[in-house]
Amino acid sequence: MDILKVLSRGIKHNPKNKPQAAGATTQLPSAGALPHPQLFHDPVASRSKKRKRRRDGQEDREEAQDDTDMSDVDYFAPKKPATEAVPTDAEQEEAPKKRKIKLLDEDECRQILRSHRLKFTILSGPRQVEADEEESASEKKKKKQKKDKKDADTKEKEKKEKDDHKKQIFPQPLTSFGELRHTYDVSPQLAANISAQGFRVPTEVQLASLPLLLRPATALKKAKSAEIPSATNGVDFLAVAPTGSGKTITFLIPAIDGVLRRRAEEGRESDAHVLEAVVVAPTRELASQIVNEGRKLAIGTGVRVVLMKRTLRLAAEEVKGDQTKEEEEKSEDEDASEDEESEDSEGEKTGKEGDAKPPARVDILVTTPKILLNFLSGKPGVRRLLPTVRSLILDEADVLLDPIFRKQTMGIWRACTHSDVSLTCWSATMASNVEALLTKQLDKRAKQADATPRPLIRLVVGLKDTAVPNITHKLIYTATEPGKLLALRQLLHPASSADSGPPLRPPFLVFTQTIDRAQALHNELKYDIPLEAGGSARVAVLHSSLPDSARSKIMARFRGGEVWVLITTDVLARGVDFAGVNGVVNYDVPTSAAAYVHRAGRTGRAGREGGVAVTFYTKDDIPFVKSVANVIAASERQAGKEGTEGAAVQKWLLDALPKVAKEDKRKLKVRGVESRRSGGKATITTKSAWERRREHNKAQAIEASKRRKRQRREEGPAQGEARKAGRGGVGRAG
Numbered sequence: 001m002d003i004l005k006v007l008s009r010g011i012k013h014n015p016k017n018k019p020q021a022a023g024a025t026t027q028l029p030s031a032g033a034l035p036h037p038q039l040f041h042d043p044v045a046s047r048s049k050k051r052k053r054r055r056d057g058q059e060d061r062e063e064a065q066d067d068t069d070m071s072d073v074d075y076f077a078p079k080k081p082a083t084e085a086v087p088t089d090a091e092q093e094e095a096p097k098k099r100k101i102k103l104l105d106e107d108e109c110r111q112i113l114r115s116h117r118l119k120f121t122i123l124s125g126p127r128q129v130e131a132d133e134e135e136s137a138s139e140k141k142k143k144k145q146k147k148d149k150k151d152a153d154t155k156e157k158e159k160k161e162k163d164d165h166k167k168q169i170f171p172q173p174l175t176s177f178g179e180l181r182h183t184y185d186v187s188p189q190l191a192a193n194i195s196a197q198g199f200r201v202p203t204e205v206q207l208a209s210l211p212l213l214l215r216p217a218t219a220l221k222k223a224k225s226a227e228i229p230s231a232t233n234g235v236d237f238l239a240v241a242p243t244g245s246g247k248t249i250t251f252l253i254p255a256i257d258g259v260l261r262r263r264a265e266e267g268r269e270s271d272a273h274v275l276e277a278v279v280v281a282p283t284r285e286l287a288s289q290i291v292n293e294g295r296k297l298a299i300g301t302g303v304r305v306v307l308m309k310r311t312l313r314l315a316a317e318e319v320k321g322d323q324t325k326e327e328e329e330k331s332e333d334e335d336a337s338e339d340e341e342s343e344d345s346e347g348e349k350t351g352k353e354g355d356a357k358p359p360a361r362v363d364i365l366v367t368t369p370k371i372l373l374n375f376l377s378g379k380p381g382v383r384r385l386l387p388t389v390r391s392l393i394l395d396e397a398d399v400l401l402d403p404i405f406r407k408q409t410m411g412i413w414r415a416c417t418h419s420d421v422s423l424t425c426w427s428a429t430m431a432s433n434v435e436a437l438l439t440k441q442l443d444k445r446a447k448q449a450d451a452t453p454r455p456l457i458r459l460v461v462g463l464k465d466t467a468v469p470n471i472t473h474k475l476i477y478t479a480t481e482p483g484k485l486l487a488l489r490q491l492l493h494p495a496s497s498a499d500s501g502p503p504l505r506p507p508f509l510v511f512t513q514t515i516d517r518a519q520a521l522h523n524e525l526k527y528d529i530p531l532e533a534g535g536s537a538r539v540a541v542l543h544s545s546l547p548d549s550a551r552s553k554i555m556a557r558f559r560g561g562e563v564w565v566l567i568t569t570d571v572l573a574r575g576v577d578f579a580g581v582n583g584v585v586n587y588d589v590p591t592s593a594a595a596y597v598h599r600a601g602r603t604g605r606a607g608r609e610g611g612v613a614v615t616f617y618t619k620d621d622i623p624f625v626k627s628v629a630n631v632i633a634a635s636e637r638q639a640g641k642e643g644t645e646g647a648a649v650q651k652w653l654l655d656a657l658p659k660v661a662k663e664d665k666r667k668l669k670v671r672g673v674e675s676r677r678s679g680g681k682a683t684i685t686t687k688s689a690w691e692r693r694r695e696h697n698k699a700q701a702i703e704a705s706k707r708r709k710r711q712r713r714e715e716g717p718a719q720g721e722a723r724k725a726g727r728g729g730v731g732r733a734g
């Protein structure tokens, strides 16, 4: 196999089999310089011709607009050359006071938001709750009266469209990062840290969310078309934005700003740390990544961003608690390796020894759900609360509110007892039942606290729940399972690249349904790489049953370009950002449309072009593959490739694939493709049945050993000795 030629393309051979990290990634298509991090620039005609916006900073709101062709207008051109983007500290200190803040009028906001396919909707809040109640009452009445269903449906649809329009809002967009300092008054150091990362143009999600999250009152000052209740205490927020669109810094910037602002307001010293924000992410890899991003943004601000560890002790309020309820919330399905003891430099031991020591100094905590819930409910008969937390951030919120993590996430939310705690939720996909759950919970919390519910505002960037528009998609059919391995090898082989479209260039990720399949594929592929090109060290496998330290090492080797092919499960499907990943192979078909979006979104980050997502499907997958094909078709539609020869999904294929029944979709999401399961209980988890069985056996062995110990204690030392002597005798006799 000539895989060496493909895998070593663009990479200088290192005789010691230790490739140069930089060389390994800089020449790869999706790792190149960022072309533009924004995905959408639609020309949008002005609704009003009364206003004119000039780009020289001398905005004249009163002049009549003479040109409605918005395609020439570049709202996002830097207002100053890049060198001027970060004024000196002294200038920055002065800046907000000197400058008169100019806000865009609602029509201008609307145009900018529309040209970037950004849609804000108020999902709940005082006005909305009343409206929804009224609506549902009148709807019920109407439904009774109307017998003609078709007619009712049409009217309902029209009404919904009308109401949707009413619920839409058009807050101020962030036209440049410079505005963070000048209009939204973020600290000079935070502004400098953003600039130091080389971000010049805000992505769509940043452009839309940052004003609203930093200063809601300013952002909504000109938003007149929808009545919004007072937003001075902040808003609850839900953002659905494409993978790789920069959601992480979008929630971190307001979190850091919030800590700094309150610190200044309360006259606290910079070394007085109060836990004010909690970021929850579903996997440890993602949580560590968020910590790294947070620390880069917090340099020089004194804000401490800390990763939750098992041994970390937080400043918490202790109340008498319903232990059993909290215990129940510890899901058995979650990542078992979280239970492992990990080294901790930040905090203290929990329990008796730890309680005596002062709590860790944390401003922003990043955690996976279970580990924090364990801390909150870790003391018998006691519940720990986090009353100082003002901001709860759920990254990959749809999965955190999915049944696997829901109870744990809710447990954390309940522990954040401050009356003003704001909730922000982030993901590339969001099911409507998650939105319904959130609105219900927010109303419930407001009622319990006897407070006015705050508005829950949803932002959708592009199309909700779909589309990874900036990469190439490929859908490859192989009749049988063994055929897939052959097809994967052919895809890697240069000779067949002509038939297979763009060759798969390293580094790339390969996703399987279960851990045992990931391990098996790893065993198959690792010998495909010749020794001269690095051999088996080039192929690695990462899954949730590996120890923490092994997972971190593999991540570092992959990020460094040392590992070219990383075989993994859905543990790496969400959130993890490898800037230089050129491709994603769905060796096993993703079990939902959302899973496809997240897996494919590991390539083509921040608007990079050149990423490829290849999905194999077999006869077994045909009943389920339509959801994936629909996402690919939507992505190609957005990219303008629909119906072209290069499109992965042609209309005939979409028509031919069977529709997936709702119940089948649910089953597939929970169990995966049946034929790929190795038996065992039906649970959605990155753990294989084999692994669950192993854990079950281990648990049984521990239980049996405890039983024997108990028995020995009950029997007393004399009988114990006699038993031992008896066993020894048998041994000797044998």
Ligand SMILES: Nc1ncnc2c1ncn2[C@@H]1O[C@H](COP(=O)(O)OP(=O)(O)OP(=O)(O)O)[C@@H](O)[C@H]1O
Pocket (backbone or CB within 6 Å): 034, 037, 198, 199, 200, 201, 202, 203, 206, 241, 242, 243, 244, 245, 246, 247, 248, 249, 427, 428, 574, 575, 576, 577, 579, 601, 602, 605, 606
């Ligand atoms: N304004 C920007 N300009 C250029 N790059 C940016 C900008 N904002 C963020 N990035 C970079 O984009 C990449 C993706 O960001 P991030 O991981 O936050 O995406 P995400 O939206 O959270 O994706 P996912 O849905 O997969 O979790 C990161 O490498 C980040 O540094």
